[in-house]
Amino acid sequence: MKTTKLLSISSMFFLLITLQLLSQEKLLKDHILFYSSFDGRTSADLAIGDSYIYTVVDYKKKANAKKGLHDPNVVLAKNKGIFGDAIQFKEAKTSAVFYKAYKNVGYNNTSWSGTISFWLRLDPNKELAPHYCDPICITDSKWSDAGLWVDFTDHSPRQFRLGAMGDIAVWDPKNDSNETDWNKRTVTVNPSPFQSKTWTHVSIVFSKVNTKTESEFKLYINGQLQGVIKGINDPFTWEAEKGKIMLGLGYIGFLDELTIFDKVLNPEEIIAVYELKKGIQTLLK
Template sequence: MKTTKFLFLSSLFFLLITMHSFAQKKTLKDYVLFYSSFDGKASADIAVGDAQIYTAKSYKNTTNAKAGLHDSNVVLAKEKGIYGDAIHFKEAKTSAIFYKAYKNVGYSSTSWSGTISFWLRLDPNKELASHYCDPICITDSKWSDAGLWVDFTDHNPRQFRYGAMGDLAVWNPNNDSDETDWNKRTVTVNPSPFQSRTWTHVAMVFSKVNTKAKSEFKLYLNAKLQGVIKDINDPFTWEPKNGKIMLGLGYIGFMDELAVFDKALLPKEIKTIYELKSGLKAVFE
């Protein structure tokens, strides 16, 4: 009996050591689900799901979306990126430009954590149209219904926000949300640090979504924490195959190095991305 117990404990100890060793060996590249460098092409360099970028007339009807960029106001800008090329939204009124989120963002109805990482370059107080705009929004429906997004407000000077809006039927069932509801679900940076000649790194971190624990959402700019959304537990209920990584909603400016990780990155990992000398391609070499 003692021998059996000893063997069991020895095996368990060996398993724990092995698992810890494996975890220690995992690097940033092991967590990448999706990565688009925008270098020479708009399709993703790495994708667990569909790598194509799509263009549709609007987000209300994407059934006939065409693969590729098919809007003269949305182009690849050669050598304009922080590393190589970038995608450039030249006008606010554009078609619906998106990647399919299915498998590419790791969505789970029971436990969803991850990080959205990208770079932006613009002067929001001089270059944007007067209305709100979203450089990126990830949802299967709309920004206010199970959506993760960042936007520039219409304030003067512009504010930059990270929003985490769960199921509309849960957080705003009567369509009567007030400032308290919004403040619980947004991080606001005022004034925003963006400049026309300087790239700014953005990291949208989220953890424990769709679990019984309280979700947490963190916004980092240039590897510095800007704020945390916590003490909410709104469900994010998707039809997974309808999920989209929507780009450039009313946005005017550049975007580069778009990546999705399947874990809530630690501050030191976000700093590593921010300090890379040649972009995320370096972690795959």
């Protein structure tokens, strides 16, 4: 009798956990704005806005951007992804490659929150060219003016950073920013955890941007919080339709499973995404 009761309790507990996970996955699915698996194609698997990837010689000539990849140094790497294929940046001197951010990142000029999730694979100290590089930068202008980005520093050992630079007219109006200004708006990970044969998961979580209260920006690596940018209130003022999800600025390596959620993922949800057996595709079934 006792054994039967124990089995019944165990079965009930397992069922509750399973239902909780399924419910959590459904909730996550409902909050995906943009997802690109890079499996066999460069266009996004899911996009609220434009799904196409674009290539142009440089961002100053964005009016000449063409749909698709048109740079031999930026390719789809078959079976090289964390799941399936991935996008690979083979050399640092590449054309500008981007998705349009309009509607795909949920930008709002009065209240903007969300989560950006992706995987990287590289050895930064052996593979990167000797200058700063940004695997991803989201802005309507440039990295220093209403830009949200991650980069690798230009010195050895290469450090990995999250940067949240609001309107340059607010945080650096005289173009005389100092170390204090930078430290308030960046999170630095040292030593860097990235390796050439191992995929590393990165999540950027941002909240209360443009709400006239103090914003927060959090960096997670492999599900673990690395640091928080807080105590600032820089607005991110965009011409929304000019926003871009810039990829691989000076970067050499692989990138996969780019996903943007319209909500602040909590620590448990960050880990859930990190631990998905078959990536974001698991949520879309």
